[in-house]
Structures are given as C-alpha cells and as structure tokens.
Amino acid sequence: MSAEIINGKDLAQEIRTNMKAEVNELINEGITPHLTVVLVGDNPASKSYVRGKEKAAKEVGISSSLIELPSTASEAELLDVIQKLNGEPSVHGILVQLPLPNQISEQKVIETIDPSKDVDGFHPVNIGRMMIGEDSFLPCTPYGIITMLKSRDIKIEGKHAVIIGRSNIVGKPVGQLLLNENATVTYCHSRTKDLKEHTLQADILIAAIGKADAITSDYVKEGAVVIDVGINRLENGSLTGDVDFDSASKKASYITPVPKGVGPMTIAMLLKNTVKAAKGLAVVGK
Numbered sequence: 001m002s003a004e005i006i007n008g009k010d011l012a013q014e015i016r017t018n019m020k021a022e023v024n025e026l027i028n029e030g031i032t033p034h035l036t037v038v039l040v041g042d043n044p045a046s047k048s049y050v051r052g053k054e055k056a057a058k059e060v061g062i063s064s065s066l067i068e069l070p071s072t073a074s075e076a077e078l079l080d081v082i083q084k085l086n087g088e089p090s091v092h093g094i095l096v097q098l099p100l101p102n103q104i105s106e107q108k109v110i111e112t113i114d115p116s117k118d119v120d121g122f123h124p125v126n127i128g129r130m131m132i133g134e135d136s137f138l139p140c141t142p143y144g145i146i147t148m149l150k151s152r153d154i155k156i157e158g159k160h161a162v163i164i165g166r167s168n169i170v171g172k173p174v175g176q177l178l179l180n181e182n183a184t185v186t187y188c189h190s191r192t193k194d195l196k197e198h199t200l201q202a203d204i205l206i207a208a209i210g211k212a213d214a215i216t217s218d219y220v221k222e223g224a225v226v227i228d229v230g231i232n233r234l235e236n237g238s239l240t241g242d243v244d245f246d247s248a249s250k251k252a253s254y255i256t257p258v259p260k261g262v263g264p265m266t267i268a269m270l271l272k273n274t275v276k277a278a279k280g281l282a283v284v285g286k
C-alpha cells in the first residue's frame with residue numbers, strides 16, 4: 001500500500017480562504033477580531049512561528065499585535081502584561097508563545113489568561129470543558145488533527161487510536177478529542193513497555209514524541225492512518241517529523257508529511273479560535 005498524503009498546508013489555505021467572508025461579516029458589524037501575541041525572548045523558531053501567525057491573521061482580516069519581552073523578563077512582568085490584556089475589550093484573543101524561559105512558570109501564565117480569550121485552548125477551564133464534551137476553545141494542534149481526519153471522511157468512531165506522547169498541549173488533548181469522537185484511545189509514552197505491541201494495534205496512530213524519524217513501518221499496522229506531529233530540525237537544517245515518512249507510507253492508508261502537515265493546521269485553528277472569541281461564543285470566565 002502507498003499512503004495518501006493529507007497535505008496540511010493546502011487544507012489550512014482552504015480554511016483561511018473560507019474564513020475571509022466570516023471575518024468580513026464581523027468587521028461589517030463593527031467587530032474586528034484582534035489577536036495579541038506575547039513573545040518572550042528571542043528563540044528563532046518561536047519568532048518564526050509568531051511571524052507565521054501574524055501573516056495568517058492578516059490574510060483573513062484578523063488584526064494582530066505583538067508584545068515582545070526580553071528573555072530576562074520576570075514572571076511578574078509577564079503576568080502583568082496578561083492581566084492588562086485580559087481587561088482590554090478590543091483584544092479578543094491572547095496567545096503567549098511557548099516555550100517560555102525557565103524563570104517563568106508556563107502553567108501560571110496559562111492560568112492567568114482569561115479563559116474567554118484563551119485562543120490556544122490551554123487554560124484548565126477550556127481543557128476541563130473539552131474533557132466533558134462542552135463547547136470550549138480547543139487546543140490548536142489537536143483541533144487541527146481532528147480537522148485533517150474529518151477532511152478525508154476518515155472514520156474515528158469505533159477505531160483504535162494510539163497516541164505516542166502525553167504532553168499537555170498535544171498528546172493528552174488529542175486523545176481526549178478522539179475519545180469524544182468515540183474512538184478507543186491508548187496513550188503511550190517514554191515509560192511504555194514494548195511500544196510496538198501497542199502501535200501495531202492502531203487504526204489511527206498519532207506520533208508526538210519529538211524524536212526524528214523514530215516511527216518506522218515496523219510500528220505501523222497495514223492500512224493505519226498515521227499523523228505526524230513532530231517538528232525536528234536536523235543538523236543539515238532540514239525539517240523532519242517523528243515518523244519515518246518513506247517507510248511508514250508503504251503501510252499506512254493516509255499519512256501527514258512534515259513539513260506541510262499538522263504545523264500549518266495549528267495556525268489555521270488559532271484563527272478559527274480567534275474568530276470564535278471575537279463572536280463572544282467562548283466559555284464564560286473564571
């Protein structure tokens with residue numbers, strides 16, 4: 001079998017194109033959706049992702065602003081910035097780019113963002129609502145993955161989804177979203193014994209471990225849908241996922257590439273969440 005590629009770059013472009021009319025309608029009603037991104041430090045990858053977010057927002061008509069703090073900024077300084085943004089009515093969405101410098105607690109920062117402006121979907125209120133199947137902002141990468149599966153009418157209900165990785169921003173929430181869609185979900189992680197024993201049972205395999213090309217065809221069941229969340233920069237400067245694309249695509253039915261897979265979908269879903277925030281459809285605050 002040679003897998004069909006789910007191109008996230010093309011799908012994200014389609015989503016942005018379709019969003020323009022919705023954003024225009026809001027603007028005509030006097031509401032210009034506004035996203036404020038906070039960037040702490042000068043991590044080149046983070047800077048590039050933030051630029052990507054600003055560019056994508058502009059393309060669909062969402063206005064955005066960037067607040068930059070030095071890598072030496074204290075937690076108190078950052079929390080103060082967030083509190084001011086929480087109280088600013090013209091700001092609909094607040095996003096603090098991760099990772100943060102060591103002196104700042106990511107969790108404290110996430111919990112300081114007003115849940116109704118938490119367009120990353122990381123606040124415990126949004127995570128909790130997602131868990132019980134209530135309307136909420138969904139974390140962008142997991143939301144992007146579900147959107148990719150649905151774009152190809154890939155059946156989730158009754159399927160066995162195996163997640164490799166248990167981060168708060170990808171692994172755990174994507175498992176929960178798949179469970180909400182009636183999949184049977186297995187989480188694997190660094191302490192899992194005999195990883196292959198689990199992955200070989202997966203109808204849907206999600207790799208989010210941060211190890212370049214670790215998941216070869218040996219880990220993939222014939223006909224499985226393989227979603228690669230990894231973004232690993234090799235020494236030669238090229239980008240690769242957690243999945244060994246060439247070998248895995250010989251067994252998979254569908255596969256996502258890196259680049260042009262899940263990454264661009266993360267940004268498209270951020271725009272969707274920002275529009276939702278501007279419409280005031282978000283969960284009510286703390």
Ligand SMILES: Nc1nc2c(c(=O)[nH]1)N[C@@H](CN(C=O)c1ccc(C(=O)N[C@@H](CCC(=O)O)C(=O)O)cc1)CN2
Pocket residue numbers: 048049052095096097098099120140141231239258259260261262263264265266267
């Ligand atoms: N506050 C947040 N921080 C981080 C998140 C997040 O969702 N919210 N996710 C990641 C980084 N990220 C978005 O912020 C992100 C990563 C990658 C891409 C992307 O489109 N990648 C391209 C390749 C780009 C390249 O060449 O480097 C691709 O996969 O095709 C978008 C967003 C961590 N931080």
